[in-house]
Amino acid sequence: MTRRKQSTASVLPVSQRKGGGEVPSLAAFNDWLQRGLHQLFDAVVREPIPEEVLRLIEEDRKK
Amino acid sequence: MYASFHDQVIAILPKLRVQALALARNRAAAEDLVQDAVCNALSGQNSFVPGSNFAAWMHRILRNRFISNLRKRRDTTDIDDVPASVFASEAPHEDRLALKELAKAMVRLPADQREALVMVVIHGTSYEALADATGCAVGTAKSRVFRARRQLAAWLLGEQPDIVGAAPRRDRLHRPIPREMVVGTMRSPL
Numbered sequence: 001m002t003r004r005k006q007s008t009a010s011v012l013p014v015s016q017r018k019g020g021g022e023v024p025s026l027a028a029f030n031d032w033l034q035r036g037l038h039q040l041f042d043a044v045v046r047e048p049i050p051e052e053v054l055r056l057i058e059e060d061r062k063k
Numbered sequence: 064m065y066a067s068f069h070d071q072v073i074a075i076l077p078k079l080r081v082q083a084l085a086l087a088r089n090r091a092a093a094e095d096l097v098q099d100a101v102c103n104a105l106s107g108q109n110s111f112v113p114g115s116n117f118a119a120w121m122h123r124i125l126r127n128r129f130i131s132n133l134r135k136r137r138d139t140t141d142i143d144d145v146p147a148s149v150f151a152s153e154a155p156h157e158d159r160l161a162l163k164e165l166a167k168a169m170v171r172l173p174a175d176q177r178e179a180l181v182m183v184v185i186h187g188t189s190y191e192a193l194a195d196a197t198g199c200a201v202g203t204a205k206s207r208v209f210r211a212r213r214q215l216a217a218w219l220l221g222e223q224p225d226i227v228g229a230a231p232r233r234d235r236l237h238r239p240i241p242r243e244m245v246v247g248t249m250r251s252p253l
Contacts, residue, residue, distance in 0.1 A: 037169075053076065061067075
């Protein structure tokens, strides 16, 4: 199997696939990664802070 | 006039929770880590100089606590801690599968790369602020983010360095790529 000549526009090494086929660009992957990470982590940002942590801080504040 | 120390701690808690989740890989351990870090910060508040970089100081406390915990015990936390929201979403089944694979791949990353990527992507932390928060050089911070992205791309796209004469090896995490990620791709010649 011959190696596909690396495109100058490509950031990652591109492997030839049998019969050809689409190869996701790094930019497309990074866009998807950005959205995916937000889906995984944004809920944590929006959640209320656990009461026990707030209580720790407030009790210390009163000292 | 600076916000009070305690108000600064409360204000930074959401970011600390994200950092903790990136480091600890599951919710229970992350919540414990945040609580431990807050305790450490309250105990050491006299060492904080008002007006200096509170965020960096606090992030370092959490990070140091994480490292300290690792040294005391072997990390045996469950890696399959995908947020319930992923499964509850109305996204197409294929996209939910891809998200689950992303969550699994994130767990496989080294902790410093995972932490760096999450802080940059989720909070838009600059490389300089990331370097301050994690106690490393700016170049190191950039390198961690770059390596994390590259490694995730390698795992999730199934693209591995070719061995001469061999077809690309499909990583066991590889799943059909969501169509939205294929937009803008290049078609390789026959």
